[in-house]
Amino acid sequence: MKFLLGVLLAAGLLAAAPSARSQLVPGSVDMHWDEGADDCTAKPHPPIQVHPYNDRTYVLRENLCATFEAPFMYLLVGSHRALLIDTGDVADPGRMPLAQTVMGLLPGKGASKMPLIVVHTHGHLDHRAGDPQFEHLPDATVVPADLDHVRSYFHFTDWPNGVAQIDLGDRTVDVLPVPGHYPSHIAFYDRNTGLFFSGDFFLPGRLLIDNTAAAQASAKRAVNFVENRPITYVLGGHVEMNRAGETFPFGSTHHPDEHALPMTKADLLRLPAILDGFNGLYAEHDGFTIIHQPHELMALGLAAFLILVLAIMLVRWLVRRWRSIRRRRALAPA
């Protein structure tokens, strides 16, 4: 009887308690991004666009016509501090008013402006070129993206294991090491909204891999992390394919019918299986293109070298043949 009462009580409590997901602060993913153009001079394009997910969470994107990378950046506002994840691909504030846009979104005015922490998913230039725009601001801290700074700032003592936290005031963001695309790559989980920011580690497009074993281990670590947590959306650093799943040509400044930015927890849970079957060079698997960049560059270099050697051999053979024909003609009786 006691047991039955206990079970009924537990069931009652579960029914009464709101699910973890319903406690998340909701937001909108009805995003509309400028699709860029093949000829960016034909009409003006806004250098940067802002999508308010909610009134404390913003998705920012640099325009395809400002940089074909068109990276996404994320601004999370707490009660004491704000966090900017990535600073994009364009340094010049004249071309890309990133700091001005971000400061305009932060609460407060003048000296009472909310302090800002600038962090990066990883150290590729298309995610940190805008850093100098923040370095001179009085209340902004820019955390460099190299491994030494990432480890020491977030107090990772057993990299890439462990999870760090950033306290923004009534808003905690978890920091999870996910090397594989880049040695100091980190992902962020916002407990407030349930958004998981995956940078270039996981995005709708090309999964570029620098270290296969590290990427496979990171995929398993990320899955362990998200498995028992409410995840509303997984948001990456770029979108590189259309809605049919075809990747845009590398360097394209025009993304017609672009794939949506948000991916799901189910997508991320598939990542270990996608990476486990990877041959270490190039693969298309389950809607993703996986490329091992250093290996691909080596293979391309080798192919270029072989083509050069064959071309030299062909030219030498043609020269020898031409000379022998000339010699035979010279010796032939007139």
Ligand SMILES: [Zn+2]
């Ligand atoms: Zn990258």
Ligand SMILES: [Zn+2]
């Ligand atoms: Zn990138």
